[in-house]
Amino acid sequence: MTVNGEQVTRDVEPRLLLVHFLRDDLGLTGTHWGCDTSNCGVCAVWMDGEPVKSCTVLAAMASGHEIRTVEGLEREGQLDPVQEGFIQEHGLQCGFCTPGMMMTARYLLDRNPHPTDEEIREAISGQICRCTGYENIVRAVRWAARHAAAGQAREEVSAP
Amino acid sequence: MTTAEAPPANPVGFGRMTRKEDARFVRGKGTYVDDVVLPGMLHGAVLRSNLAHARIVSMDTSAAEAHPKVKAVITGKTLEGLKLAWMPSLSHDVVPVLATDKVRYQGQEVAFVVAEDRYSARDALELIEVDYEPLPPVMDAREALSPGSAVIRDDIEGKADNHIFDWEAGDRSATDQVFERAEVVVTQDMLYPRVHPAPMETCGAVAHMDKVSGKLTIWCTTQAPHAHRTLYALVAGLPEHKIRVISPDIGGGFGNKVGIYPGYVLAVVGSILTGAPVKWTEDRSENLMSTSFARDYHMHGEIASTRDGRITGLRVKVLADHGAFNNTAQPSKFPAGFFHVFTGSYDLEAAHCEVTGVYTNKAPGGVAYACSFRVTEAVYLVERMVDCLADELGMDPAELRLKNLLRPEQFPYMSKTGWEYDSGDYPRALRLAMDIAGYEQLRAEQERRRRAPAPQGAPAPLMGIGVSFFTETVGAGPRKHMDILGLGMADGAEVRVHPTGKAVVRLSVQTQGQGHETTFAQIVAEQLGIPPEDIEVVHGDTDNTPFGLGTYGSRSTPVSGAAVAVAARRVRDKARLIASAMLEVDPDDLEWEKGRWFVRGNPTSARTIQEIALAAHGPLELPEGVEGHLDAQCVYDPPNLTYPYGAYICVVDVDPGTGVVKVRRFVAVDDCGPRINPMIVEGQVHGGLADGLGMALMQVIAFDTDGNCLGGSFMDYLLPTSMECPSWELGETVTPSPHHPLGCKGVGESATVGSPAAVVNAVMDAIGVRHADMPLTPAQVWRAMQGRPLRTDLALA
Numbered sequence: 001m002t003v004n005g006e007q008v009t010r011d012v013e014p015r016l017l018l019v020h021f022l023r024d025d026l027g028l029t030g031t032h033w034g035c036d037t038s039n040c041g042v043c044a045v046w047m048d049g050e051p052v053k054s055c056t057v058l059a060a061m062a063s064g065h066e067i068r069t070v071e072g073l074e075r076e077g078q079l080d081p082v083q084e085g086f087i088q089e090h091g092l093q094c095g096f097c098t099p100g101m102m103m104t105a106r107y108l109l110d111r112n113p114h115p116t117d118e119e120i121r122e123a124i125s126g127q128i129c130r131c132t133g134y135e136n137i138v139r140a141v142r143w144a145a146r147h148a149a150a151g152q153a154r155e156e157v158s159a160p
Numbered sequence: 161m162t163t164a165e166a167p168p169a170n171p172v173g174f175g176r177m178t179r180k181e182d183a184r185f186v187r188g189k190g191t192y193v194d195d196v197v198l199p200g201m202l203h204g205a206v207l208r209s210n211l212a213h214a215r216i217v218s219m220d221t222s223a224a225e226a227h228p229k230v231k232a233v234i235t236g237k238t239l240e241g242l243k244l245a246w247m248p249s250l251s252h253d254v255v256p257v258l259a260t261d262k263v264r265y266q267g268q269e270v271a272f273v274v275a276e277d278r279y280s281a282r283d284a285l286e287l288i289e290v291d292y293e294p295l296p297p298v299m300d301a302r303e304a305l306s307p308g309s310a311v312i313r314d315d316i317e318g319k320a321d322n323h324i325f326d327w328e329a330g331d332r333s334a335t336d337q338v339f340e341r342a343e344v345v346v347t348q349d350m351l352y353p354r355v356h357p358a359p360m361e362t363c364g365a366v367a368h369m370d371k372v373s374g375k376l377t378i379w380c381t382t383q384a385p386h387a388h389r390t391l392y393a394l395v396a397g398l399p400e401h402k403i404r405v406i407s408p409d410i411g412g413g414f415g416n417k418v419g420i421y422p423g424y425v426l427a428v429v430g431s432i433l434t435g436a437p438v439k440w441t442e443d444r445s446e447n448l449m450s451t452s453f454a455r456d457y458h459m460h461g462e463i464a465s466t467r468d469g470r471i472t473g474l475r476v477k478v479l480a481d482h483g484a485f486n487n488t489a490q491p492s493k494f495p496a497g498f499f500h501v502f503t504g505s506y507d508l509e510a511a512h513c514e515v516t517g518v519y520t521n522k523a524p525g526g527v528a529y530a531c532s533f534r535v536t537e538a539v540y541l542v543e544r545m546v547d548c549l550a551d552e553l554g555m556d557p558a559e560l561r562l563k564n565l566l567r568p569e570q571f572p573y574m575s576k577t578g579w580e581y582d583s584g585d586y587p588r589a590l591r592l593a594m595d596i597a598g599y600e601q602l603r604a605e606q607e608r609r610r611r612a613p614a615p616q617g618a619p620a621p622l623m624g625i626g627v628s629f630f631t632e633t634v635g636a637g638p639r640k641h642m643d644i645l646g647l648g649m650a651d652g653a654e655v656r657v658h659p660t661g662k663a664v665v666r667l668s669v670q671t672q673g674q675g676h677e678t679t680f681a682q683i684v685a686e687q688l689g690i691p692p693e694d695i696e697v698v699h700g701d702t703d704n705t706p707f708g709l710g711t712y713g714s715r716s717t718p719v720s721g722a723a724v725a726v727a728a729r730r731v732r733d734k735a736r737l738i739a740s741a742m743l744e745v746d747p748d749d750l751e752w753e754k755g756r757w758f759v760r761g762n763p764t765s766a767r768t769i770q771e772i773a774l775a776a777h778g779p780l781e782l783p784e785g786v787e788g789h790l791d792a793q794c795v796y797d798p799p800n801l802t803y804p805y806g807a808y809i810c811v812v813d814v815d816p817g818t819g820v821v822k823v824r825r826f827v828a829v830d831d832c833g834p835r836i837n838p839m840i841v842e843g844q845v846h847g848g849l850a851d852g853l854g855m856a857l858m859q860v861i862a863f864d865t866d867g868n869c870l871g872g873s874f875m876d877y878l879l880p881t882s883m884e885c886p887s888w889e890l891g892e893t894v895t896p897s898p899h900h901p902l903g904c905k906g907v908g909e910s911a912t913v914g915s916p917a918a919v920v921n922a923v924m925d926a927i928g929v930r931h932a933d934m935p936l937t938p939a940q941v942w943r944a945m946q947g948r949p950l951r952t953d954l955a956l957a
Contacts, residue, residue, distance in 0.1 A: 029188070029192075030190075032194075033194065034360050034362075037874055039873075040444075040874055070188035071187070074187060083186040087183075088178060090179070092185055094361070094409075095190050096360040096361045097360050098185055124881075125881045128881060130357075130412050130847065131412060131847045132850075133888060134882040136843055137882070
């Protein structure tokens with residue numbers, strides 16, 4: 001599989017969960033392990049561009065696929081607007097749900113650059129945060145939506 | 161940067177600033193306990209009881225031991241040999257690390273396997289055979305003291321029942337007299353059901369015993385690293401200087417991570433026996449079924465008043481379900497925590513409460529989940545009783561509260577149960593909340609809707625408005641009154657300014673998301689005028705921080721924040737003496753302006769704190785009695801607790817056909833004194849409101865009569881998501897605490913304490929029912945509307 005753009009090859013047990021593969025075998029500990037039942041979403045990553053809960057995906061199922069984790073959000077030392085939005089709007093406290101929330105937020109904004117609050121809430125509704133009461137996560141995603149244009153414009157300028 | 165506008169500069173002191181810790185978290189670079197990896201590290205897993213009450217007849221671990229990847233199998237017998245099978249609880253009881261004689265709740269620890277990897281350790285659990293003789297489980301707290309009830313704690317010599325303690329507060333006879341002559345008395349039974357804090361990160365530890373140095377290092381999910389270190393020393397007989405507890409990033413605590421769990425001790429024993437580091441991380445079911453629960457208070461309330469609504473008395477009897485072991489984490493002298501603050505925010509003539517604690521076959525714990533040592537239960541009780549009284553009198557619940565709230569001129573106020581409330585302007589906070597909510601308009605809308613003709617088809621939603629007012633008592637606490645296992649609840653802090661004017665502050669308290677690395681830098685910045693980005697906050701490592709009891713009960717800012725402020729002021733005082741030598745003037749001729757000492761009347765003749773710091777480390781001849789360098793420390797013993805308060809208003813719409821509750825709006829006005837970082841305070845309030853909404857509407861750890869836990873996963877234990885939470889509307893008033901160096905009162909638990917009653921009051925207002933117990937699930941609301949509310953703690957056959 002590729003993980004954040006890098007080719008990764010390992011022999012694994014058939015039962016190994018993707019979340020444990022990412023954390024224990026690759027040392028990508030930004031993806032967390034929270035509930036085992038697909039309820040909490042702290043383990044959310046992308047597989048082939050779609051968010052999945054990596055506690056209910058076998059590592060073997062990800063073979064040949066593209067995985068993107070929170071460690072792959074930052075590009076060339078530049079924070080993704082979603083990451084910046086979480087900082088600016090205090091969208092995190094303990095930080096445990098944050099990677100999964102940000103992966104979902106990036107997915108939402110890629111498809112819907114100007115979501116309403118209801119659409120943001122719907123997008124993150126499969127994930128649980130115990131600290132923020134969600135309000136500032138919604139604001140963080142809104143911040144990212146507002147600032148995406150500036151970021152993209154710069155990317156175009158800096159493109160070769 | 162992705163932003164076009166420049167971010168505002170950080171305040172040098174109090175004010176909104178983004179958090180220093182976020183840089184690592186948004187990159188996935190936090191270090192939580194399960195992220196810790198050591199060379200040669202092994203993995204532990206716990207075998208747990210599937211029965212709530214049973215005698216262990218025999219246990220066969222031979223197949224597990226034969227597993228090729230297993231390094232050790234530890235049972236209660238192993239631990240008995242090490243005299244570690246039982247450890248002291250935090251409340252004058254004992255707790256088994258591994259069961260030796262009986263299992264006493266479903267999920268209790270029975271054996272521990274250490275293996276080469278996570279999955280093999282789990283595999284080996286399946287190979288352990290335990291032969292149990294089932295015993296009748298005691299699941300109903302209300303039957304725990306019945307003569308025929310099975311005795312859970314037969315390990316205690318001579319124990320013949322399930323009684324733990326009786327405790328009371330207030331004046332019984334004065335209260336009885338108030339009730340005898342009362343014009344109106346309203347009585348209501350209510351349950352604050354068992355809930356679980358459920359932080360997103362479960363509990364875990366990595367233990368490493370270095371056999372050469374004899375030093376034990378434990379990375380652990382703990383809110384109280386110093387208290388843990390001392391307890392390990394006391395329990396295991398390890399020398400305290402050879403124990404280092406590191407609490408790295410913690411993924412939420414809410415009281416769940418105060419106590420010492422068997423898993424932590426087992427990781428330590430595993431490391432000692434195998435000679436290798438051992439990691440143990442529990443899964444979600446283990447977290448929900450075995451670690452510190454909260455609440456489980458069966459309350460019988462009585463409120464007395466005059467006919468025109470002046471509240472005169474409050475009387476409460478509580479049956480407290482403490483589970484199989486009394487392991488509540490609270491100041492030793494207070495077996496019911498601070499429940500006796502149940503007179504709330506009102507001026508009464510008399511009040512009395514009695515609390516009886518009982519054992520049941522449920523997990524131990526009891527003080528957790530942002531409860532401020534049972535203030536949550538107390539506030540729920542009084543705020544529901546006031547609404548029941550309003551219903552009885554036909555009065556508006558906001559008006560009834562305004563009539564009875566303590567008045568500003570009554571502070572400091574000595575409550576009828578012995579608390580000295582420090583400061584407050586309660587009516588102002590409630591009026592502000594009513595203004596923000598548009599209370600009169602809401603009542604008018606409700607009236608309109610009630611009069612409107614029934615629509616065709618689906619019935620119209622029922623609108624409800626709920627009010628609650630809370631007073632908390634936090635910041636434990638004065639050490640002559642408050643200790644945990646003999647450790648006084650004072651906290652230390654150290655502030656050191658480096659030669660170049662940058663600083664480090666070392667704390668005894670431990671963040672679990674509260675943002676200490678930012679807030680405590682701001683406290684020092686405010687005192688010394690050093691920018692917060694130049695101040696490093698060190699915490700969560702017992703080898704590198706001063707002693708203190710940790711973060712829970714909203715005590716970080718009230719206790720440790722005060723310690724830091726005092727230490728920083730001592731640095732400032734020392735800087736004055738050094739500045740006087742630098743400027744060759746008398747110290748009394750110097751005046752402080754944030755960041756520098758200057759000569760009175762000559763503001764250009766000054767030395768900045770950075771210049772003073774360099775001089776303090778240089779060859780300057782210092783005044784008599786002044787030592788070099790620029791640092792100070794403080795151990796802060798709070799003179800009193802602090803009393804944050806607030807007024808909350810909740811608006812709900814209830815579907816009468818299904819019982820589904822939709823929280824339309826929630827207004828929260830909090831007064832926690834001055835706000836060091838308003839952004840962080842608001843975030844704490846948001847989170848607490850979601851917690852309160854969750855407890856009011858969906859969260860419960862219930863059991864069936866066979867002893868099975870019915871809340872053992874997130875499929876069964878429901879937590880609020882973004883869809884159930886409204887966009888919170890906040891307001892603030894600021895009434896400083898007169899005895900805190902910064903006037904700050906603490907805020908971490910306020911919203912969790914204050915909000916459940918507002919939600920329940922709103923739902924009861926909507927459906928026209930006096931009371932139904934939480935959680936107000938659709939089924940419970942619908943049943944309440946039929947006059948048959950459910951008992952929510954037990955699934956009765």
